Amino acid sequence: MHIFIALLLVLMLLPISSHSDIHTDKHLPRLTISSNGKFITNVDGNPFFWLGDTAWELPHRLNRAEVRSYLESSVEHGINVIQIVALAELDGLTVANAQGDLPLTGKDPAKPLTTSGNNPAIEAEYDYWDHLDYVIETADSLGIYVALLPSWGEYLWDNRGQPSDPIFNTTNATQYGGWLGARYKDQDNIIWVLGGDRIPDSEQKLTIIRNMADGLNSAGSTQLKTYHPWGGKSSSEYFHEDEWLDFNSFQSGHTMQNNPNYNLTNKDYAKKNPKPTIDIESRYEQLPINFNPENGFFDGYDARQAAYWSVFAGAFGHTYGHNSLWQMYEADKTATIHASIYWDDALDATGKLSLQWLRKLIEARPILARVPDQTLITDALTGEDRVTGTRGEDYAFIYSSTGKAFTVNMGKISGNTVKTYWYNPRKGTSVRIGEYKNSGKRTFTPPSNGRGNDWVLVMDDSSKGYARLQIDPLPNIGLSSVHRH
Numbered sequence: 001m002h003i004f005i006a007l008l009l010v011l012m013l014l015p016i017s018s019h020s021d022i023h024t025d026k027h028l029p030r031l032t033i034s035s036n037g038k039f040i041t042n043v044d045g046n047p048f049f050w051l052g053d054t055a056w057e058l059p060h061r062l063n064r065a066e067v068r069s070y071l072e073s074s075v076e077h078g079i080n081v082i083q084i085v086a087l088a089e090l091d092g093l094t095v096a097n098a099q100g101d102l103p104l105t106g107k108d109p110a111k112p113l114t115t116s117g118n119n120p121a122i123e124a125e126y127d128y129w130d131h132l133d134y135v136i137e138t139a140d141s142l143g144i145y146v147a148l149l150p151s152w153g154e155y156l157w158d159n160r161g162q163p164s165d166p167i168f169n170t171t172n173a174t175q176y177g178g179w180l181g182a183r184y185k186d187q188d189n190i191i192w193v194l195g196g197d198r199i200p201d202s203e204q205k206l207t208i209i210r211n212m213a214d215g216l217n218s219a220g221s222t223q224l225k226t227y228h229p230w231g232g233k234s235s236s237e238y239f240h241e242d243e244w245l246d247f248n249s250f251q252s253g254h255t256m257q258n259n260p261n262y263n264l265t266n267k268d269y270a271k272k273n274p275k276p277t278i279d280i281e282s283r284y285e286q287l288p289i290n291f292n293p294e295n296g297f298f299d300g301y302d303a304r305q306a307a308y309w310s311v312f313a314g315a316f317g318h319t320y321g322h323n324s325l326w327q328m329y330e331a332d333k334t335a336t337i338h339a340s341i342y343w344d345d346a347l348d349a350t351g352k353l354s355l356q357w358l359r360k361l362i363e364a365r366p367i368l369a370r371v372p373d374q375t376l377i378t379d380a381l382t383g384e385d386r387v388t389g390t391r392g393e394d395y396a397f398i399y400s401s402t403g404k405a406f407t408v409n410m411g412k413i414s415g416n417t418v419k420t421y422w423y424n425p426r427k428g429t430s431v432r433i434g435e436y437k438n439s440g441k442r443t444f445t446p447p448s449n450g451r452g453n454d455w456v457l458v459m460d461d462s463s464k465g466y467a468r469l470q471i472d473p474l475p476n477i478g479l480s481s482v483h484r485h
Contacts, residue, residue: 050317089154109151129183154206198230241273265313285300286328365395421468
């Protein structure tokens with residue numbers, strides 16, 4: 001009895017962690033760039049396929065319980081990167097976060113508003129930045145990287161008369177970057193994303209970004225860095241030769257269906273002194289096409305098509321977006337850009353669920369040897385029917401957006417014979433086609449066609465013994481016609 005009481009007293013005297021509900025030991029390795037300049041790996045050299053989700057307003061609008069709920073759902077759906085903003089887009093300087101706190105003193109980026117302590121049970125201790133810490137650390141504990149924007153673009157500068165509340169100049173950009181860098185220099189699951197849906201179309205704007213990057217680096221925050229431009233633009237147009245820019249990001253945007261985002265991927269991929277590239281903001285599921293509801297809304301197929309087109313054209317990963325999730329829309333918020341469902345009802349959206357199968361497919365074969373290759377196909381077709389090919393040394397993937405038949409130039413990968421099957425991007429399942437000589441030309445007709453009936457032809461060197469992806473439970477879905485030429 002005396003021993004029990006003594007142990008109880010010892011436990012009572014132990015310090016209580018303010019983040020006691022998450023693991024405090026970081027387990028994600030820091031990311032770096034592959035030796036060929038085309039991909040991202042971790043520091044151990046293992047390839048990293050980025051499957052992101054756009055959650056810009058998460059630190060601003062969600063409380064601790066909601067943050068964990070969102071992140072746990074993301075893990076279930078194969079998401080390994082979330083994109084968030086420190087100084088949030090939607091009134092982030094004047095409207096308090098879900099915990100009741102603002103980020104800055106008097107809108108001054110050189111004066112982050114912080115308090116002593118960080119216990120979430122004590123309102124006077126737990127500040128805005130403690131809450132951001134919680135988001136980052138919880139993501140880390142669950143195996144998720146955080147692509148963190150220091151600020152949304154409207155606080156950086158004005159572009160062409162857009163609504164803006166600029167608070168940055170070339171001096172305080174360095175100061176703010178240095179403060180962030182010192183705070184997060186040891187957080188290995190951070191990826192820095194400068195900018196914020198704006199273009200640096202003047203020397204001063206370029207300098208603001210470069211100074212912010214210098215501030216981060218000088219404080220020891222040497223994690224990977226990129227830049228987030230607005231629609232139709234890539235970071236490569238402004239910063240490709242800058243040493244601080246580790247990889248390129250482009251925004252294919254939300255202007256139209258069947259937007260050929262692979263052109264932006266191709267342009268970045270072909271640059272001298274290559275850097276990896278990614279479509280960091282493509283058409284959001286349930287967002288009005290070109291922001292006008294009269295045009296209809298992007299659906300899960302639109303989101304998925306953008307991902308396959310860009311990744312097969314050479315991108316090292318892809319970021320998904322949903323119109324309700326980026327803004328964390330809920331009952332007490334004003335809907336932005338015609339959001340119609342609450343964020344927690346969008347967690348299982350069709351497009352989001354299906355993109356985990358893209359990650360599964362890419363990770364099933366050697367990633368670092370993968371290259372885009374349109375010579376796999378005799379006719380890539382146009383518009384919505386686009387057929388896109390990518391391959392490694394001993395495997396190939398060919399994506400047919402609408403299930404149209406296509407002809408393959410065999411012999412582009414190793415092996416006397418190839419095993420082939422159809423992979424269903426909507427379900428992550430596969431059906432066997434057959435084994436064929438790896439020579440000549442051969443036409444493949446997917447199991448179904450039309451909008452929303454996208455398919456991937458998988459071709460493997462038979463001698464490699466690659467594992468086949470999950471077998472489709474519907475035995476009659478995959479009987480396609482195959483013709484030798």
